[in-house]
Amino acid sequence: MKFSGAITLxxxxxxxxxxxxxxxxxxxxxxxxxxxxxxxxxxxxxxxxTRTSRTSHLxxxxxxxxxxxxxxxxxxxxxxxxxxxxxxxxxxxxSLNVSQLRIFGSKRSAGTTRDTGKFGDVExxxxxxxxxxxCDVVFLAVSGDFSLEHxxxxxxxxxxxxxIDNSSAFRYDKxxxxxxxxxxxxxxxxxxxxxxxxCTTAIGLMALWPLHKLFKLKKVAMSTYxxxxxxxxxxxxxLKEGTRAVIAGERDVAENSIFxxxxxxxxxxxxxxxxxxxxxxxxxxxxxxxxxxCGLPDDFPVSCTAVRIPTFRAHAETIVIETEEPVxxxxxxxxxxxAPGIKLxxxxxxxEYPMPLTATGQYDVEVGRLRKSLVFGDxxxxxxxxxxQLLRGAAxxxxxxxxxxxxxxxxGAK
Amino acid sequence: MKFSGAITLxxxxxxxxxxxxxxxxxxxxxxxxxxxxxxxxxxxxxxxxTRTSRTSHLxxxxxxxxxxxxxxxxxxxxxxxxxxxxxxxxxxxxSLNVSQLRIFGSKRSAGTTRDTGKFGDVExxxxxxxxxxxCDVVFLAVSGDFSLEHxxxxxxxxxxxxxIDNSSAFRYDKxxxxxxxxxxxxxxxxxxxxxxxxCTTAIGLMALWPLHKLFKLKKVAMSTYxxxxxxxxxxxxxLKEGTRAVIAGERDVAENSIFxxxxxxxxxxxxxxxxxxxxxxxxxxxxxxxxxxCGLPDDFPVSCTAVRIPTFRAHAETIVIETEEPVxxxxxxxxxxxAPGIKLxxxxxxxEYPMPLTATGQYDVEVGRLRKSLVFGDxxxxxxxxxxQLLRGAAxxxxxxxxxxxxxxxxGAK
Numbered sequence: 001m002k003f004s005g006a007i008t009l010x011x012x013x014x015x016x017x018x019x020x021x022x023x024x025x026x027x028x029x030x031x032x033x034x035x036x037x038x039x040x041x042x043x044x045x046x047x048x049x050t051r052t053s054r055t056s057h058l059x060x061x062x063x064x065x066x067x068x069x070x071x072x073x074x075x076x077x078x079x080x081x082x083x084x085x086x087x088x089x090x091x092x093x094x095s096l097n098v099s100q101l102r103i104f105g106s107k108r109s110a111g112t113t114r115d116t117g118k119f120g121d122v123e124x125x126x127x128x129x130x131x132x133x134x135c136d137v138v139f140l141a142v143s144g145d146f147s148l149e150h151x152x153x154x155x156x157x158x159x160x161x162x163x164i165d166n167s168s169a170f171r172y173d174k175x176x177x178x179x180x181x182x183x184x185x186x187x188x189x190x191x192x193x194x195x196x197x198x199c200t201t202a203i204g205l206m207a208l209w210p211l212h213k214l215f216k217l218k219k220v221a222m223s224t225y226x227x228x229x230x231x232x233x234x235x236x237x238x239l240k241e242g243t244r245a246v247i248a249g250e251r252d253v254a255e256n257s258i259f260x261x262x263x264x265x266x267x268x269x270x271x272x273x274x275x276x277x278x279x280x281x282x283x284x285x286x287x288x289x290x291x292x293x294c295g296l297p298d299d300f301p302v303s304c305t306a307v308r309i310p311t312f313r314a315h316a317e318t319i320v321i322e323t324e325e326p327v328x329x330x331x332x333x334x335x336x337x338x339a340p341g342i343k344l345x346x347x348x349x350x351x352e353y354p355m356p357l358t359a360t361g362q363y364d365v366e367v368g369r370l371r372k373s374l375v376f377g378d379x380x381x382x383x384x385x386x387x388x389q390l391l392r393g394a395a396x397x398x399x400x401x402x403x404x405x406x407x408x409x410x411x412g413a414k
Numbered sequence: 415m416k417f418s419g420a421i422t423l424x425x426x427x428x429x430x431x432x433x434x435x436x437x438x439x440x441x442x443x444x445x446x447x448x449x450x451x452x453x454x455x456x457x458x459x460x461x462x463x464t465r466t467s468r469t470s471h472l473x474x475x476x477x478x479x480x481x482x483x484x485x486x487x488x489x490x491x492x493x494x495x496x497x498x499x500x501x502x503x504x505x506x507x508x509s510l511n512v513s514q515l516r517i518f519g520s521k522r523s524a525g526t527t528r529d530t531g532k533f534g535d536v537e538x539x540x541x542x543x544x545x546x547x548x549c550d551v552v553f554l555a556v557s558g559d560f561s562l563e564h565x566x567x568x569x570x571x572x573x574x575x576x577x578i579d580n581s582s583a584f585r586y587d588k589x590x591x592x593x594x595x596x597x598x599x600x601x602x603x604x605x606x607x608x609x610x611x612x613c614t615t616a617i618g619l620m621a622l623w624p625l626h627k628l629f630k631l632k633k634v635a636m637s638t639y640x641x642x643x644x645x646x647x648x649x650x651x652x653l654k655e656g657t658r659a660v661i662a663g664e665r666d667v668a669e670n671s672i673f674x675x676x677x678x679x680x681x682x683x684x685x686x687x688x689x690x691x692x693x694x695x696x697x698x699x700x701x702x703x704x705x706x707x708c709g710l711p712d713d714f715p716v717s718c719t720a721v722r723i724p725t726f727r728a729h730a731e732t733i734v735i736e737t738e739e740p741v742x743x744x745x746x747x748x749x750x751x752x753a754p755g756i757k758l759x760x761x762x763x764x765x766e767y768p769m770p771l772t773a774t775g776q777y778d779v780e781v782g783r784l785r786k787s788l789v790f791g792d793x794x795x796x797x798x799x800x801x802x803q804l805l806r807g808a809a810x811x812x813x814x815x816x817x818x819x820x821x822x823x824x825x826g827a828k
């Protein structure tokens with residue numbers, strides 16, 4: 001284990017040690033092995049700097065870090081909310097041995113310089129397929145249309161780059177793996193193009209997977225409490241400015257252009273467009289992606305109501321499950337304590353449970369409020385999950401996919 | 415039908431006519447007969463004055479209003495968030511023929527004067543059982559302990575007052591009716607002490623009851639998005655001040671004393687204390703009260719996750735149901751269009767669905783996002799409900815109980 005030493009404008013490493021790590025000596029060290037540390041102080045979610053600067057992170061594996069081959073990494077969309085966090089993750093804990101970090105942008109940003117922490121000042125290159133193919137791995141943090149147009153061209157052939165795509169462009173393509181490393185990381189093996197899941201799905205599945213292994217899922221019903229960060233930095237900015245205007249008495253109702261309705265002090269039960277069955281596409285993403293990632297049947301019953309609320313970052317989810325096997329809450333608790341990427345926060349006597357305030361900026365997904373379901377009896381359970389939308393829900397997952405592919409030999413220096 | 419003409423400091427009647435009434439000519443006029451009007455403009459929820467001043471309301475029944483006997487009304491706790499709204503409801507639309515409005519308070523407030531709209535300036539009387547018994551009906555908007563101590567003494571005997579209690583003190587007493595007038599108003603008949611339900615329950619049941627009549631409920635799972643107003647005016651004040659301090663950059667994390675954790679830009683999955691089964695008391699209230707009000711078996715499966723979010727007023731709820739009979743969405747839609755106290759807001763093509771922004775200050779509970787459930791198939795449905803916590807969730811329901819009791823002969827001039 002090592003601490004990243006990089007202190008940059010984007011991120012500063014705090015000296016906070018990990019109480020969670022100390023409390024969880026039995027956390028497994030195989031597969032995705034990191035004890036991603038978490039901090040105990042509440043964090044407010046207003047600025048990226050504040051969110052990330054307090055968090056110290058242990059490297060996934062110093063052995064891997066020092067022994068893995070140096071690889072060149074490209075990021076397309078590095079100035080967006082997810083792209084910024086990808087660079088943060090590469091700086092702060094990743095075991096990827098990055099020989100070169102390249103940033104690709106549009107004509108507008110090409111030629112400008114980005115501070116990328118320990119990788120130094122990097123000049124943004126005009127995106128081009130050939131240049132991107134020179135990298136060993138390329139993270140796409142751009143639109144689905146962009147990915148559809150370029151991802152295959154970047155990755156095809158033996159000399160193409162591994163592409164990890166954050167958009168929804170390829171998630172439902174049966175030939176392209178959709179990966180949460182802790183669940184189906186092995187699906188990445190031998191592939192050049194990997195889809196990163198929807199944020200809501202990834203956060204929820206981190207908790208659902210250990211339960212599926214224990215009790216076998218039969219039905220899943222989810223309701224979400226999704227932060228403005230789901231709409232990127234412009235979404236967070238709109239929430240902040242609208243809240244300010246209302247609190248200052250300048251407006252009764254905030255203005256909106258990013259969200260369908262004003263978000264400050266409101267709740268919007270719509271994320272993404274409506275489908276013919278009455279669900280939104282965001283809700284169907286949870287259904288489709290849960291089935292694919294967990295290897296469940298095509299008609300496996302998963303439903304979601306996706307709701308935008310006025311928080312900045314970290315999505316929360318209530319989840320009700322019916323199970324094939326009777327639920328044992330203590331067994332579930334133990335599984336969560338041992339699962340990589342999960343932090344069990346379930347001490348109701350001390351009023352401790354998952355919250356955006358504590359989960360924001362954390363690599364681990366918080367799980368708590370564990371109880372047998374009054375609806376499904378012994379064969380059911382209800383719980384609450386909160387995860388950082390930009391980390392587990394996007395950037396962290398993508399970087400972990402790359403680490404997994406280094407481990408299974410699918411990603412290395414060309 | 416008539417418009418209330420009262421214009422006071424507490425409330426001003428807008429000239430907005432009711433688009434809803436115009437769109438719903440078939441709304442029944444029997445039983446709780448009001449076409450409680452709703453407005454189309456979004457409302458912000460920062461001040462009581464703003465919230466209520468834009469709303470015009472039609473009287474429940476001009477015949478009833480003019481023909482019903484004059485009664486004296488007492489309010490205990492008239493300066494709290496619910497008490498203020500009870501006085502508002504009596505002013506704005508109620509068919510109760512109020513001959514005298516009396517306000518009872520503690521030693522601290524006794525002797526001061528309250529502007530009560532069309533009832534004029536009213537001097538607060540020191541609360542005493544004998545004085546309260548002189549009223550025909552007394553609304554208790556105080557603590558459960560106060561109600562436990564005094565409610566029966568106020569109501570007992572032929573010459574006692576009818577008491578409508580907003581606390582949870584008597585809700586689970588099998589001898590005391592727990593009433594949502596549109597559902598089980600007939601239970602009030604011949605009784606002197608009536609319990610008003612929990613806000614979350616009342617709002618949810620307004621939507622569940624028409625569905626139960628159509629398809630027969632089998633299972634109910636609810637997740638809530640509850641506003642700061644559930645903790646009264648101090649809760650709303652804490653959210654406002656904390657939000658201001660964070661937005662102004664004075665604090666990273668807001669201070670908290672009313673809520674267990676800082677609420678601004680956060681989500682708190684706890685309301686009321688924890689029970690042995692892992693649910694909170696707020697969640698169990700939904701279970702217990704739904705069974706009692708709807709006449710369901712004692713083990714009927716209802717579960718809830720109750721979550722506090724940073725909105726000021728109006729609770730939202732996602733609800734998933736399994737039904738005995740196959741669901742017909744169009745039949746459900748029609749039932750909601752015709753049900754008193756419900757406003758169907760379900761035009762997804764126009765991005766119209768229930769939201770706190772539109773439901774705040776409204777008497778009707780908004781219902782939308784109607785769809786067959788992916789979890790329960792043809793025998794299941796999912797939907798979204800938003801209702802004003804202080805109105806349907808408390809004050810309005812209490813006043814409607816009194817109106818119902820006038821109609822069924824249980825409340826009149828002594």
